[in-house]
Amino acid sequence: DKMGIQATIVMPKTTPHIKVDAVRALGAEVVLIGDSYDAAAAHAKILVDERDLVYIHPFDDPEVIVGQGTIGMEIHRQLSSPLDAIFIAVGGGGLCAGIAVYLKHMWPEIKIIAVESDDAASLQAALNSGQPVRLPQVGIFADGTAVARVGDHTFAILKDLVDSVVTVSTDEICAAIKDTFNETRAICEPSGAMGLAGLKKYVAQPG
Numbered sequence: 001d002k003m004g005i006q007a008t009i010v011m012p013k014t015t016p017h018i019k020v021d022a023v024r025a026l027g028a029e030v031v032l033i034g035d036s037y038d039a040a041a042a043h044a045k046i047l048v049d050e051r052d053l054v055y056i057h058p059f060d061d062p063e064v065i066v067g068q069g070t071i072g073m074e075i076h077r078q079l080s081s082p083l084d085a086i087f088i089a090v091g092g093g094g095l096c097a098g099i100a101v102y103l104k105h106m107w108p109e110i111k112i113i114a115v116e117s118d119d120a121a122s123l124q125a126a127l128n129s130g131q132p133v134r135l136p137q138v139g140i141f142a143d144g145t146a147v148a149r150v151g152d153h154t155f156a157i158l159k160d161l162v163d164s165v166v167t168v169s170t171d172e173i174c175a176a177i178k179d180t181f182n183e184t185r186a187i188c189e190p191s192g193a194m195g196l197a198g199l200k201k202y203v204a205q206p207g
Helices: 017-027 039-052 062-078 094-106 121-129 152-161 171-184 190-204
Strands: 010-011 031-033 086-089 109-116 164-168
Touching: 010 017, 010 039, 017 031, 017 152, 031 039, 062 094, 062 152, 086 094, 094 109, 094 152, 109 121, 109 190, 121 152, 121 164, 164 171, 164 190, 171 190
Parallel strands: 010 031, 086 109, 109 164
Antiparallel strands: none
C-alpha cells in the first residue's frame, strides 16, 4: 500500500476473523468466498481476468517458495549444530519445500518430516500416486493447510527431499495446541500446532 500497490486477497468464508482483520489492517481488499482454499483460488483467477490483475499464488510459485525458505535460513542461523530432524506442516507445500531446500543444503543429513492433517493429506496422496492428485474433499479444522492438491512446483521439490510424512488427527492437533499453551502460554492456530503434533506421533511410533 505504501508503494501505491493495491492488493486484493481472496479467502474462504471459513477464514478466522483474526486473519481477515490482519489482512485488512495492511490495506488490502478482502474478498470472502466459498468454504475452502480451492474455491477461493478459483474465484481469484476470475478476478484476475476481470480486473486485469497479477495473480500471486500462495504456495506454488518458485519465488514464494524461496521466500518461505528464508525461515530455514533463520533456523540455521539460530543453531550452533545440525538438527536431526525438522517437522513441517504441509498444505500446498510451499513452506515445507522452501525450508527443505535450504536445510538439506546446509545439513544434508537432516530428516525432513512433513506433517499433514489426515483429512487433507494431499502430499501423501501425491507421493502414493507419483504426481499431484486432487482430494475429493478436505477437512477445514486446520484451515491454513486445508488444500486439496499439493502444488506442482512444491511436489517436484518435496518428492526428493521429504524423508517421511506423518498424518495427524484433529484430536492430535488439539493436544499439541494444549501442550504449547501449557508450556509457553502461546495459543497456536491448528496448522501452527501440526509440527508439534507430528513430532509427538513420530517419536511415539515403534523405533
